[in-house]
Amino acid sequence: xxxxxxxxxxxxxxxxxxxxxxxxxxxxxxxxxxxxxxxxxxxxxxxxxxxxxxxxxxxxxxxxxxxxxxxx
Numbered sequence: 001x002x003x004x005x006x007x008x009x010x011x012x013x014x015x016x017x018x019x020x021x022x023x024x025x026x027x028x029x030x031x032x033x034x035x036x037x038x039x040x041x042x043x044x045x046x047x048x049x050x051x052x053x054x055x056x057x058x059x060x061x062x063x064x065x066x067x068x069x070x071x072x
Contacts, residue, residue: 013046013058036050
């Protein structure tokens with residue numbers, strides 16, 4: 001039996017999302033709070049915070065998730 005372990009990193013997820021923006025697959029919403037960004041896919045949303053106060057969190061959720069996800 002062969003076991004394959006795949007590791008998915010936050011950097012790889014963000015690189016793919018940025019590539020999808022460059023390729024015109026999705027659009028992103030960028031915020032002037034230090035660099036936070038929301039990537040909207042049909043089936044899910046990625047919110048990557050990069051705020052001036054040091055928030056560097058990332059959330060992956062349902063399509064209705066928005067920049068305010070940390071407040072919920």
